[in-house]
Amino acid sequence: MAKNSAGETPEQSEFRAHCREWLKKNVPAPPAFKMPATSGGILSLEQLEYARSWQLSAYNAGLIGCDYPSEYGGGGRSNCQAIANQEMRNARTPVLAGMVGLQIVAGSMCIHGSEAVKRRFLGSIFSAQELWCQGFSEPCAGSDLASLQTFAQRKGDRWIINGHKVWTSMAQFADWMLLAARTDKHEKYKGLTVFVVPVKAELDKSVTVRPLVKITGDAEFNEVRLDNLEIEDSYRVGEIGEGWNVISTTLAHERGAGFYIEPLSGGQGLQSKSQKAEKIYPLVELARNSVKNGKPVSEDPVLMDRLMKMLTRSQGIRQMRRMRSVKDLAGNPARFAMQDKVVAADYLQQMSALAMEIQGCGSTLATSDPNAPDGGRWSRSYLDSFGATIAGGTNEIQRNIIGEKILGLAKTK
């Protein structure tokens, strides 16, 4: 197909113009209450409704689910979601309420789901009319996910499910869960099957949701117990015993390396234009404004060396993402896509740790302390960064996967 000077097809340029035009008029003002930086941080109903109504309006304008087939409620375009994402980022849109559905569920449902499942669920994922959570991890099945024990017992045309899921973000708001369950106790990887199960409709009946408090003291995820939950076989995603395949597709999407690109959740409130320099060079202002042992941190050669290392890292990740889309330079694009989560999570952790060192003793103060430098955000960010290095597969497991899939090293499992 003919491409213009920016390397875009006519469809893409037209779509970009549409996004830009629509976003100019339709990005809502930030609400009076505080919104979280990511949808995972949504804690109250008013936050949820704000994020939900934004998603619906963006979906109606064609900015969400752009590349999914139109018969399932998608935009029916090709390679347009990345464009919508760029434009949404530039327009500093609010967070999207249904990120779990968009990021984790939709891609694998579209690839593995039955016609009926796709027609029933995909549209409402895109519009946020129904919200989702993911039921994969269990107390005894983390990195070794395939050892999960939640069991689905076949009973005629139905399944009876019992089990215990943990780290379940958004379960307190979710209508549905994408559930990985064991259907054969004698086969590890081939004994797994994926289902769609109701959460809200069964709440306090066969489904119990209890908040799990994370390291920062926030109740941002949950544990979910399933007791004799009964569903129809038509709610199955993929074949019986093919669950590991579905799970792998799901995790690839969760880690940003799946077939479908996820919509970008927000940017509103994270930065203003005047903070753009700070965004390119994080922590520089902090170093200028911090005094440690009687001297400005910007005069401390050891800390400054580490700060420049961090700026180089931040720019390195940015440029790696840029190179990923330049096929002639990237070689194998999967190599770039798969490492993104590992390097970005490590960077966030190291950057937060350095920020704490720059602040010195001030880093002992919690967010609730009025004297905490920067509102205590860096100490909190350090604690929270372990979410990034652990969730969605620990960085150690990611390194196994990259070593095996990209470098061709012998499999650990």
Added chain:
Amino acid sequence: MVQPRNFGFGEDEKALKEVAHAFFRDKFPTDRLHRLVASNWKQEQESECYWDRSLWQEIVELGWLTIAVPERLGGAGMSTVAVAGLIEEAGRAALPSPLISTLSACYILDACATEGADLALALVVDGKTFSFASGDRYGSWENETCDISVSDGVLNGTAWFVQEARKADYFLVKAKSELGLGLYVMPANTPGVNICADKIIDLTRDQAHIVFDNVRYDDVQVVAAPGEAVAALQSATPAMLTILSADMCGAAEWQLQTTVEYARSRVQFDRPIGFFQAVKHPLVDFMTEIDQSRALTYNAACAIDHEPEMAEQFARMAKAAATDAVGYGSRISVQLHGGIGFTWECFVHLYMKRQLHSQFILGDAAYQRAKLGALVLA
């Protein structure tokens, strides 16, 4: 100015990189490199200068020497991104050659924008090779330091850490006078120019200190008048850093792939050693470091072409990242080869030694970060 999203890596750049890749793969495989530079393991090799002149002649005939010479002077005048692509491939082959030293001199000469500089660039078009002679006794990379002085049309003093000195036909000499620093083009065979080869660890390069003993020059050899050199050097520094980083990235990818291959084939405890996470994870970490360094290198090259106001910052980042990446990667490439990696016959030491040299040339990672810090905080 804004950089193009694709780093300016278009059809010409792609074609050049592909041709270079195939050329080095076919004509200069690693076993040939090993035979060329490492046949003799005795001490004397440390002061030898091994390079394949007939291969070099082919490279000159391909026009790669003139790639950074402007078209108006008969060069190919290609983008810095194109040059980075070529040098990445040469680095993958650990090519012993005066390619980087000559290209670096071209960037400096082009920045001088004088008649003498144009004449010197014309020499490159004729296939002549160059090296920049500027270092002081302590290996300073500051533009202002210099151990050579000029007075009454005569150069005296010593330039240290001069790269590929015995492969160069000409030296671009930095010298100080009362009026400031100037740049002088000097044929390597000029009477009074004494090339004293250093004994170096890297077998793929040569290096020397050059003693200038009452060396006379004509006006036409002055390519930057006293006081004019620093500006030219500042302007050329990003490109010099960037192409060296590109060489390091190419060599690093060789180190990665070679070590991965070994981890896939070497069996211990009944398994290929790549099964073990103590082997697997460092290889993945090296890979991510290479990819960031490469991305930073092309970003710096693209900045030189399209966003010059950011070029030095980005080039400092590229060299700092590449230096750290290859420091780590060289270590694991030898370590993960185990006992064989500790031997002369295994190829990995050739690359480790080349990278070791590159880590320090133009300044190590901490130096780049100090320069970066000064720019960012300015």
